Each structure stands twice: as C-alpha cells, then as structure tokens.
Amino acid sequence: MKGMEKMPRSRVLALTLMPFLALAVSGPSLAAEHALALHGEPKYGPGFEHLDYVNPEAPKGGTLKRANVAASTFDSLHPFILRGTAAEGIGLVYDTLTERSLDEPFTEYGLLAKQIEVADDHGSVRFTLREAARFHDGEPVTANDVVWTFRRLREDGHPQYRAYYRDVDRVEVTGEREVVFHFATTENAELPLILGQLPVLPEHHWRDRDFNRTTLEPPLGSGPYQVEEVDQGRRVVYRRVEDYWAADLPLKRGRHNIDEISYDYYRDGTVAVQALKAGEYHLRQENVARNWATAYDTPAVSEGLLKLEAIPHNRPAGMQGFFYNTRRAIFSDPKVREALAYAFDFEWTNENLFYGAYTRTRSYFENSELAATGTPSDDELALLAPYRDQLPERVFTEAYEPPSTKNGDRRGNLRQALKLLREAGWAVQDDVLTHAESGREMDFEILLVSPSFERVVLPFRRNLERLGAEVSVRTVDPTQYQNRLNEFDFDMTVNVAGQSLSPGNEQRDFWSCEAAAVSGSRNVAGVCDPVIDELVEAVIDAPDREALVTRTRALDRVLQWGFYAIPNWYIDRFRVVHWDRFGRPPDNPPYGLALDTWWVDPDRAERVDNR
DSSP: OTTSOOOSOSOTTHHHHHHHHOOOOOOOOSSOBSEEESSSSOSSOTTOOSOTTSOTTOOOOOEEEEEEOSSOOOOBSOTTSSSSOBOTTGGGGOOBSEEEOSSSSSEEEESSEEEEEEOTTSSEEEEEEOTTOBOTTSOBOOHHHHHHHHHHHHHHSOHHHHHHTTTEEEEEEEETTEEEEEESOSOOTTHHHHHHTOBOOOHHHHTTSOTTSOOOSOOOOSSSEEEEEEETTTEEEEEEOTTOTTTTSTTTTTOOOOSEEEEEEOSOHHHHHHHHHTTSSSEEEOOOHHIIIIITOSHHHHTTSEEEEEEEOOOOOBEEEEEEOTTSGGGOOHHHHHHHHTTOOHHHHHHHHSTTOOEEOOOTTBSSTTSOOSSOOHHHHHHHGGGGGGSOTHHHHOOOOOOOOTTSOHHHHHHHHHHHHHHTTEEEETTEEEETTTOOBOEEEEEESOGGGHHHHHHHHHHHHHTTOEEEEEEOOHHHHHHHHHTTOOSEEEEEEOOOSSOOTHHHHHHOHHHHTSTTOSOTTOOOOHHHHHHHHHHHTOOSHHHHHHHHHHHHHHHHTTTOEEEOEEOSEEEEEEESOEEOOSSOOTTSOOGGGOEEOHHHHHHHHTO
C-alpha cells in the first residue's frame, strides 16, 4: 500500500507477485475481443492508438535510480515460489497474457494474447497469442509455454497461485498459438481475467533447471526489460530491451521509456533519505509522514531541483492494522480482540507522530465504494439474513467504528476495554490480567520487521500494560520475519491486506478456512468462519458490479465485527520525492502511479547533475 506510513510489507513476496496477480479485473464479454470489461465497453476500442495518460512521443533513454528501503534484501531472481526473496522490479522482465489500463477500474487488454474469447456459458476462455510475441532469446511465445507455466505455478509455485487458479479444471493447447482454459464453475465471472494476468515463462529455458530452487541467474522473459547486473542483496539493474517485441503495440506506446532502471538496497530509512538528498538515487515514494513534513527542507527543494509531489489516487487502501493470530488461544475470543483495540490511540498517534497526515482505516476495502459504511442496506440485509443466528446482532444494526479518543477520554477507553475483558472471563489479579477459569495470564508478543514502527507500538504497549497485559515487542530481520509469518509463528503483527477494485478469488487466500491452514497464505489472522467462507464465494460469484459491491460490503461487515485486526490508517495519495530529471504526462491515471510513462528530460537532468 504505497503512500502510507507503514512497516515494510509483511508479505515481502507481494512486492514481486503483485505485478502478476493484480486483481483489478473484470468479467467477460461473450465474443472474441481485444479486451474485456465488466461494465459496458472497454474505453479503448480495437483500433486505439495509445492510452490517454501517456505521451506517445516520449523520448527513450537515460536512467532511473531507485531504492528499496524496506529493511529487506534479496537472494533470488525467481519470484514464483515460496522460497527466497526476489529482487525489486523483477516483474519488468515478464509479460502477461493481458494487461490492465490504469484509467479504468475493470478492463484488461490483450498483451501476449491478441484475442480473448469467453464461451457463451462462461465455462471456458480461449487465448490466441500474437504471432510477434517473443522471449528475449528470440524464441516465440507459444501455447505450450502458456500451459507449462500454468501447470508449474499451480503445482510448484507459491501457494497463492493454487488459490487463484482453483476454479480451473483443465487447460489444453488447441493450436500453436491457441490455448483454452476449462473452468470447474460457470459462476466465477472474473476468472478469464485472472488467467489473463498469467506471466508466461519459457518452457525451453526451464527444461534443464529446477523450478523449485531459488536462483540468481538472470531470468528469461518476454517483457520490456532484462536483468543486466546483480549484486546479491545490494543492487539490481534492469536494461530496456531495445527490440522489445511489444514496443509498438498501442497498449505499450509511450511507456517503458527509460533505458536503465536500478534498485539499491538500504537497511536504514534515514540513511536512504540522506542518500536521496545527496543524489545517489533519483526517486522515492515517501511512506513516512515525519520525513515528508521535515526531512526535505533543503536548498535543492527551494531551488526547484528536488520535487515533492502529492499525487491523488482512487485506489482501495485495504487494511493495514495490528493483526491478531486467532490460531492462538489467547486471541480466539472476539470479545478479547474487541477489548484490546481500545488500547490503541490513533488520534494521539496521528497528531504526535504523523503530523496529522492520515485518516483512520475502518474498512478492509477502505477508500473505495466496496467499503461498508453506515448500517446495512436492504440488499446487504437480505444477503446476511440466513446467517443471523451465526453473527453478532451488531452486524445487522450498527455501523462499525474503531475506538476513538477524539474527546481525549483515553481512560474511558481503557475502562471499556476492562469491561469487555471481564465479560470474556478475564480479571486483574496481582496487577496481571488473568483468565479466571484457566489461570492463563494475558501475555503476548508483537512481532515487527521495521525498527521505525517501534515508536508506534510502544505507546500501544503502555496502554495494554495499563490493562494488566504483559506485552513484549520484538523486531527481527526480514528473513526471520518472513519465515515466521509463513508459518504463522507470531501472536500479533502489523500486516497489510491490500485490495483491488474488483475483489474475487484472492479473497479465499485472505479469509478462508482452507487458507488459514496453508503455510505462506495471506490469511495471516487465521480467519476461519463458515459464514465468511460462504460470503467469499458469493463475492467471487457476483454476476454484476452492483451485486459485487453489495456482497463485498456484507463480507466487510462480518470481518469488521469479527475484530481480526486493530485498524491503523491510510492516505489517498502517492507522496513522491524526486529529482527534477523527468518529464511526464500532465495527468496521472486514477488507479496507479504510472511511472512507466515518465521519461528522462536531458535538459532537466543536466541542470540537476550540474547543481
């Protein structure tokens, strides 16, 4: 979730998987098309010349130096398996069957595929590949490559792929450049576009290589960049493919303009900020409010050489929060989870640590029409009614709001927390919160990966200790952190459950009972509720946008009142700090930060370099 004060992503793998698993996807039309849209027609027809948010005459050349400041390093260039941590930017190497535009919420255009055809009964989808599609070694991209990739990812890839492709029954090659996916259901309208996001790998390259092992060998892909240089854990450099097969496609015109993109790795965020100001790299998205407010008061800014831009967006913020591991007995009672949320003082945190920069998150689909607000609509109530005896009454009658101290009554919040804890069977004995029946003391660990987040957690811990809880805060290195999350070896952690504009299959990986038991899944909280399982399937099976919104809001309400996380905060803009070396189109698209439409302006770059 870019543009947010946060720890490095708790799912480091997501940094490499998200380009391939982006699920802002749409349902199918019923004939062979160049694009698929859930509502109405695609914005861009078959003969479009370029996307509206690009400069089709953008010059090529120059360099873009970036930084990874997530306190993590990389040990692999293989992003498709659970093992290892792949290098930042590795998605630049690969093309997918389709690609979404960033000025439409639910439209995908053919990339490797020139044509997508969904069967009338929604039981299958056929992709026809472009004749010109080539891997970097000149070999054509074939239907066999598509089938091989799909099978490898589902059988040997990261567990997330199995969740995404669960509704695919089988796949077959029907021609050198034609492949058909047959579905196990006709109700999953987004499945053709989920499959469209498949990154196609070269079977001939992998034939003599072990897919299940990490590797630092530069990968072979068909995308706009190749890996040029690797310094394990420190630096990775990508070089633009000059004879990129798709460079002249309307979908790609005016994009991928910079010849060299590099990522340097910094373990310390303060050092990374200083390195940017010293000109050691060119651009960063600033996720720390204190830095945004105070760290860039330099002559370079006043002279217009270093730019600070807050670029609005309409992307869902999802949920960042303190996630409970409900697999732990201590957090199995929703009333306990509700109670402990009263110990987090967002208002104090926002004003004293974040310069008032953020808005409180209250929804798992925040900053979108999918978020549940107010009391349930009639349609939501009708959907939830069959589960009335399995859900808290408040789901049907109240709007969820996280605890607040807007009136400054922190003590009142702690009194409410103790009241709820007593109702759950806990009481303070000898200054320690103790469960009356079992004698279990309330003690747990908050697991972190970023030392910078400790300043947020420590006031929270003090309030928890006022309740009688014994709380430790442990910050570990990224590898240990990722391993512990993969195995759900934690009590509480800060996590980001990112969402798209079109939720679907990925919700199983977030919230299903099945995912709760799968190592490496994104069900960090261990959510396992039959009602939620059924609501997730209802979201996946939504026949149209109106139904999708209603069903997602209903799911959101049940998650909210399940108290699986203590909500943190979000911001609805990208905060970008960059040296004034670049040209870019006048308008940024609403659903992403389209850095691939920027270009290096030689005159500006010379002015900066001669500062």
